[in-house]
Amino acid sequence: MPAFFAERALLPTGWASNVRLEVAEDGRLSHVEANASAEGAERLAGPLLPGMPNLHSHAFQRAMAGLAEVAGNPNDSFWTWRDLMYRLVGRITPQQLQVIARQLYIEMLKAGYTSVAEFHYVHHDHNGHAYADAAELSLRISAAAADTGIGLTLLPVLYSHAGFGGQAPNEGQRRFINSSEQYLRLQQQLAPHLAAQPAQRLGLCFHSLRAVTPGQIAEVLAASDQHCPVHIHIAEQQKEVDDCLAWSGLRPLQWLYENVEVDARWCLVHATHAEPDEVSAMARSRAVAGLCLTTEANLGDGIFPAVDFMAQGGRMGIGSDSHVSLSVVEELRWLEYGQRLRDQRRNRLYRGDQPMVGRTLYDAALVGGTQAMGQPIGELAVGKRADWLVLDGRDPYLATANGDAILNRWLFAGGDRQVRDVMVNGQWVVRQGRHEQEEASAQAFVEVLRQLLD
Numbered sequence: 001m002p003a004f005f006a007e008r009a010l011l012p013t014g015w016a017s018n019v020r021l022e023v024a025e026d027g028r029l030s031h032v033e034a035n036a037s038a039e040g041a042e043r044l045a046g047p048l049l050p051g052m053p054n055l056h057s058h059a060f061q062r063a064m065a066g067l068a069e070v071a072g073n074p075n076d077s078f079w080t081w082r083d084l085m086y087r088l089v090g091r092i093t094p095q096q097l098q099v100i101a102r103q104l105y106i107e108m109l110k111a112g113y114t115s116v117a118e119f120h121y122v123h124h125d126h127n128g129h130a131y132a133d134a135a136e137l138s139l140r141i142s143a144a145a146a147d148t149g150i151g152l153t154l155l156p157v158l159y160s161h162a163g164f165g166g167q168a169p170n171e172g173q174r175r176f177i178n179s180s181e182q183y184l185r186l187q188q189q190l191a192p193h194l195a196a197q198p199a200q201r202l203g204l205c206f207h208s209l210r211a212v213t214p215g216q217i218a219e220v221l222a223a224s225d226q227h228c229p230v231h232i233h234i235a236e237q238q239k240e241v242d243d244c245l246a247w248s249g250l251r252p253l254q255w256l257y258e259n260v261e262v263d264a265r266w267c268l269v270h271a272t273h274a275e276p277d278e279v280s281a282m283a284r285s286r287a288v289a290g291l292c293l294t295t296e297a298n299l300g301d302g303i304f305p306a307v308d309f310m311a312q313g314g315r316m317g318i319g320s321d322s323h324v325s326l327s328v329v330e331e332l333r334w335l336e337y338g339q340r341l342r343d344q345r346r347n348r349l350y351r352g353d354q355p356m357v358g359r360t361l362y363d364a365a366l367v368g369g370t371q372a373m374g375q376p377i378g379e380l381a382v383g384k385r386a387d388w389l390v391l392d393g394r395d396p397y398l399a400t401a402n403g404d405a406i407l408n409r410w411l412f413a414g415g416d417r418q419v420r421d422v423m424v425n426g427q428w429v430v431r432q433g434r435h436e437q438e439e440a441s442a443q444a445f446v447e448v449l450r451q452l453l454d
Contacts, residue, residue, distance in 0.1 A: 001030065002426070003041035006048035006390075008406070009034075010362075012379050015403045019048070023386045027198065027425035032382055045420055046393030047406050049362070050380055051114025052328045053151075053369030056231075056269050056290045056319025058119055059101040059141060063452055064088045065324045086172030088452065089122055094131070094140050096448045097122070101144035103445040104323060106435045108150060112328045112419045114387040115151030115199070115373055117319070119231060119269070121159045121176045121207055123186070128174030134182070135189050146197055148437065149429035151387060153373045154194055155205035155231050158183040158220060164210045164247035176207070180216045184223055199385065199425040201374060203229035209244060209252050214259060221260075229265055229374040231290070232256075235278075236270035236301050253278040262287050267372040269319070272302040279305055283312035288368040292321035293334035303338045307348050310364065317368030328419075332361045332411050358407035390421040 002023045009019040011032065020036035021029060068084050092100070101118075108116060118141050124130055133139070138156050145152035159176040162169045169177050178186065187202065194202040204224055206212045209232070221230070235241055235252045244252045253274055256262060262285045269290035271282065282289060291304055299322075306316065318331040325331070336357055339348035350360045370378030377387050391398055395418050397409045410418055422430035429435060 001025075004044055005036075005038040005041035006044045007393075008046075009048035009380060010050065012381050015406075019380075021380065021386070023426040027385055027427070028376070029380065029382050029384055029386050032380055044390045046391045046395075047398060048380065049112075049389050049391065050366055050378055051387035051389050051422065051424065052112050052362075052365060053317060053373045053375075053377060054108060054113040054116040054319050055267060055288070055317040055369045055372040056119055056292050056321050057104070057116050058121075058322060059104050059144070060089060060092055060097055060122060061085060061321075062104045062323040063092070063100050063449060065322065067453075083172070089175060090126060090172070091452055092122070094136050096452065097137055098140040098144050099441075099444045099448045101141055102147055102437070103441045104326070105144055105148040105150045106438050106441050107326045108320070109148060109422050109424070109429050109435060110419065110433065110438075111326050111416045112389040112422065113150070113320075113326075114389065114422060114424045115153070115369075115375060115377060116145070117153040117155055117203070117229070117231065117267070117373055118145075119155050119157060119205060121157035121205075123156070123178060124175045126175070128177065130182075134186055135193075138186070138190055139193065142194065142197060142200060145200060148435070148441075149424050149427060151199040151373070151375060151377065151385070151424055152194075152197075153201050153203050153229060153375060154190065155203045155229070156183070156186050156190065157205045157207045158216065159207040159211045160216060161211050161213065164243050166213045180219050183220065187224065199375070201228075203231060203374060205230070206232045208233040208240070209255060210240065217260060227265070227374075229267060229372060231267040231269060231372070233269045234271055235268075235273045236296075238273055238302070241273050251275065251278065253281065257281045257285070264288075264371060265374075267317075270296065270301065270304070272296060272304050274305060274309075276305075276308065279309050279314070280312060283309060283314035286315060288372045289314060289316040290319055290368075290372060291316055291331075291335060292319045293331050293338060294325035294327075295319075295321035295323075297334060297338070298322065298324045303342050306335060307339050307343070310349055310351075310360075315368040315371060316364055317370075317372050318365045327416050329411055329415050332358075332365060335361060354404075356404035356408055358409075358411040359404040361411065362407050385424075386426040387424050388422070389419055392418045392420040
């Protein structure tokens with residue numbers, strides 16, 4: 001049974017010294033002991049942390065990262081960005097999607113993300129017709145995750161309409177569209193495949209309230225596993241809020257909570273434009289707020305009221321979404337900085353028993369991300385999957401920091417370069433900052449970008 005030894009490790013009870021960890025054949029931790037012997041164990045090269053879940057990803061969008069930063073419309077917004085995204089997605093082949101996802105997942109792993117919830121809504125061919133295998137593109141995502149070693153919660157998306165009230169889809173959405181019946185068949189087809197993959201599972205996903213009808217939400221929930229994660233985009237943009245009001249007389253979060261039983265299974269992605277009563281409803285329901293700070297900033301979405309949400313015991317996690325940034329550090333840093341800029345004050349996200357902002361942020365993202373993934377991760381504890389990252393113990397800032405100051409140094413004065421080694425499911429996937437497939441993956445990715453952008 002492989003054994004590892006960390007001089008400093010973040011356990012569920014806090015920082016501990018001289019920690020011995022043993023990993024069983026199934027990739028789960030079978031023994032965790034502080035103040036233990038290092039005999040026969042591999043010595044880790046720096047502080048040991050639980051790996052970070054990435055709770056929101058659209059893999060194909062990595063191929064367009066940085067291409068939309070060209071001024072042209074003085075009212076440029078999410079909706080003008082979406083037009084560029086539609087043009088790109090219209091060209092991607094199954095093979096190209098797998099190459100893009102593989103490159104993306106390698107970059108995630110090198111940044112310290114050890115699992116990802118893939119919000120996958122590209123289902124059909126360029127003409128909007130189903131592939132011979134309706135699960136073709138979903139299986140490409142699963143293969144990319146298995147190839148790179150990252151944990152995966154695959155979220156095939158139900159996307160049927162262009163707007164509230166069941167509006168007909170537009171041409172740019174042709175590759176996304178499924179009926180409820182088609183969607184449930186896709187779920188049934190994928191379930192045994194995902195169950196057979198190490199560190200992978202299946203979840204439910206509604207693109208947004210504007211993309212499905214109330215009847216579809218009820219039908220899919222009733223016909224599906226009552227314990228799997230459920231994700232949805234909600235209240236990301238003010239236009240979405242206004243359109244929902246025009247359709248129903250309610251704001252998106254109001255409508256959801258008045259018409260659906262929202263509980264801890266749910267991940268409410270963005271929820272940017274949440275009013276105080278909606279923030280309270282989210283916290284009471286124990287749903288996760290899925291925050292994607294760099295994407296929300298890139299698109300000009302707004303700032304989620306995280307201070308109020310955390311004060312009410314709300315759960316939150318982080319995702320890289322459109323992948324303009326692939327950095328645990330940057331997402332968590334901007335979660336805090338956004339609140340500071342709005343409130344014009346410092347040190348906004350902390351707990352009464354935890355004044356260290358870095359530790360508060362990391363703990364919150366672990367708890368929320370783990371819940372949204374629906375996987376046995378998020379802690380260095382017996383029975384949990386051995387998903388972890390090792391920071392560089394030779395880094396001067398980290399070498400001279402102790403306890404929770406390690407996280408403050410890393411998150412507010414460091415970066416991805418300080419992530420040295422990464423393990424997922426008991427297997428090393430990054431050693432000394434390098435993934436074994438990164439050169440071959442980068443070469444293939446260059447060719448795909450040339451083809452797509454030609």
